[in-house]
Amino acid sequence: MLIRSWERDFNLLAMEEAAHMPYYWAMGLDGSRFFHEIRNSETLIGIRCPKCRKVYVPPRMVCGPCFARMDELVKLGSGGRVDAVTLVNYPFIDPDTGHRRPVPYIYGYIKLDGADNLFSHIIQAPSGVTIKVGDRVRAVFAKEKKGRIQDISYFEPVLK
Amino acid sequence: MGKRVAITGFGQTHHSARRWDVNGLELIQEAVTRALTDAELTLKDIDAIVIGNMDHFEGINYVDTWSVEGSGAFLKPIFKVTTGGTTGTTVAIAGYYHVASGMFDNVLAIGWEKNSESDTTGAIITCSDPIWDRFSYSGAIPSLAVEASAYMTRFGITERDAARVTARDRTHAVNNPYAHLRTAVTVEEVMRSSMLTDPIKLLDICPRSDGAAAVIFTSEEKAEKICPKPAWIHSVSVRHDTTWFGDIDYVQMGSLESAAREVFRLADIREPLKELDMCELYLPYSFAGLKWMEAIGFCPPGEAPKLLWDGVTDMGGNLPVNPSGGVLSTNCIGATALLRVGEVAHQIMGKADKRQVPGVRLAMATGFGGCFWSDALILGAERP
Numbered sequence: 001m002l003i004r005s006w007e008r009d010f011n012l013l014a015m016e017e018a019a020h021m022p023y024y025w026a027m028g029l030d031g032s033r034f035f036h037e038i039r040n041s042e043t044l045i046g047i048r049c050p051k052c053r054k055v056y057v058p059p060r061m062v063c064g065p066c067f068a069r070m071d072e073l074v075k076l077g078s079g080g081r082v083d084a085v086t087l088v089n090y091p092f093i094d095p096d097t098g099h100r101r102p103v104p105y106i107y108g109y110i111k112l113d114g115a116d117n118l119f120s121h122i123i124q125a126p127s128g129v130t131i132k133v134g135d136r137v138r139a140v141f142a143k144e145k146k147g148r149i150q151d152i153s154y155f156e157p158v159l160k
Numbered sequence: 161m162g163k164r165v166a167i168t169g170f171g172q173t174h175h176s177a178r179r180w181d182v183n184g185l186e187l188i189q190e191a192v193t194r195a196l197t198d199a200e201l202t203l204k205d206i207d208a209i210v211i212g213n214m215d216h217f218e219g220i221n222y223v224d225t226w227s228v229e230g231s232g233a234f235l236k237p238i239f240k241v242t243t244g245g246t247t248g249t250t251v252a253i254a255g256y257y258h259v260a261s262g263m264f265d266n267v268l269a270i271g272w273e274k275n276s277e278s279d280t281t282g283a284i285i286t287c288s289d290p291i292w293d294r295f296s297y298s299g300a301i302p303s304l305a306v307e308a309s310a311y312m313t314r315f316g317i318t319e320r321d322a323a324r325v326t327a328r329d330r331t332h333a334v335n336n337p338y339a340h341l342r343t344a345v346t347v348e349e350v351m352r353s354s355m356l357t358d359p360i361k362l363l364d365i366c367p368r369s370d371g372a373a374a375v376i377f378t379s380e381e382k383a384e385k386i387c388p389k390p391a392w393i394h395s396v397s398v399r400h401d402t403t404w405f406g407d408i409d410y411v412q413m414g415s416l417e418s419a420a421r422e423v424f425r426l427a428d429i430r431e432p433l434k435e436l437d438m439c440e441l442y443l444p445y446s447f448a449g450l451k452w453m454e455a456i457g458f459c460p461p462g463e464a465p466k467l468l469w470d471g472v473t474d475m476g477g478n479l480p481v482n483p484s485g486g487v488l489s490t491n492c493i494g495a496t497a498l499l500r501v502g503e504v505a506h507q508i509m510g511k512a513d514k515r516q517v518p519g520v521r522l523a524m525a526t527g528f529g530g531c532f533w534s535d536a537l538i539l540g541a542e543r544p
Contacts, residue, residue, distance in 0.1 A: 064404075084309050094285070
């Protein structure tokens with residue numbers, strides 16, 4: 001008879017699995033339009049709520065707090081102010097690729113000119129330049145536009 | 161208005177970085193058995209079950225049915241509730257709703273996680289919007305770091321202030337035999353730990369743990385018959401907003417302000433710092449022990465460091481915070497917020513052993529999740 005016991009000399013086992021599972025996430029009318037405007041004229045757009053007048057970026061159909069449908073697209077500046085920022089310096093698996101994302105990189109929330117909420121993206125700064133809350137940054141667009149967030153390659157500091 | 165409800169039992173596993181001696185079901189069963197023992201009930205007494213975790217940490221779906229061997233829900237009413245970090249408080253509040261409705265006498269709320277079964281940060285990134293946020297987002301630590309950056313800039317808060325929060329919670333954890341990290345750390349050790357994402361260092365952030373918790377909610381008619389000192393639910397609040405990272409106000413913690421205001425109003429608490437006897441707060445990183453104290457209303461904005469350095473929130477202070485060691489010592493995500501509720505219940509029941517705060521009559525538990533949403537509960541020794 002086998003007895004379940006801790007005295008036995010064996011390793012506890014775990015099974016490893018790394019599954020690749022393709023998804024197709026619809027961007028809707030407004031999300032699609034955002035990337036079309038970048039491809040056509042490197043312009044960023046937002047959308048205004050008819051009730052609270054807040055301008056959201058990226059544009060979306062509904063203002064959550066008001067539960068109101070939005071229609072009025074608004075042209076935004078491609079520059080803005082850093083409202084919150086950090087330097088990411090620890091290794092982790094990027095679920096988009098299944099591999100470690102290269103670190104360090106700067107990640108921030110940017111108040112784009114003309115928008116009332118924040119836009120999240122990475123920030124690239126020349127070596128020796130630190131990015132602080134309140135700094136001005138501007139979008140740098142990718143040469144090849146594919147209809148995805150990386151069509152904005154990164155934001156860069158506007159050096160005084 | 162719902163019926164009165166009390167907590168009559170609480171059980172938790174011994175938490176650690178990797179519980180490979182048990183699978184998820186067996187881990188859940190460990191907490192459930194301890195909760196039943198604590199309440200002196202058997203599974204036969206349990207009328208319904210609410211369970212929660214975060215699906216993508218283990219890659220397990222339909223956790224409600226998958227877990228019946230662990231939860232005891234075989235052919236019983238069971239619902240799964242998953243709300244990110246707040247999962248634990250949400251299962252607690254859902255358990256409360258079940259009993260408050262008058263339809264069930266004893267309801268078991270379970271939260272669990274085996275964080276060792278995946279890359280926690282990778283899994284958390286899958287919570288962010290795949291089109292807009294996932295490319296730049298790097299998990300919970302940086303999203304908390306950006307909050308800290310905005311808060312520090314506004315009030316001149318220092319990394320040392322935050323380190324004192326870790327030192328407090330980790331010192332408290334020494335008294336908790338279930339905690340994952342049971343060694344005390346000093347402010348200097350926190351300051352010397354390696355920088356993960358500015359300004360958060362290794363010891364400013366919670367660990368990732370394997371663990372489970374179970375709490376039993378009982379109707380007014382039964383509670384005092386089965387439990388000499390039940391912990392009564394005085395008020396609850398759920399405040400969940402949006403998942404657009406760019407819509408978050410990184411200066412204010414609006415969801416927690418709103419949840420706290422609501423539970424205090426419902427429980428008729430006007431001066432929380434004076435009236436509450438202790439708290440178990442979901443503080444996943446050290447800076448939350450400053451900024452979120454202000455959001456709750458324990459002090460005006462920018463003044464939390466004084467409360468902290470004066471020892472008000474230490475064991476022996478006027479308002480001990482996290483006698484269990486809190487989230488900075490144990491973080492089995494789906495169980496984390498339920499541990500806050502269970503620990504508060506045990507404080508009121510006088511069962512907190514070495515981490516007991518003397519004479520707890522009124523106390524608070526909170527949950528925190530995802531894009532800065534919040535749950536809050538007030539528990540008391542007196543029938544509300």
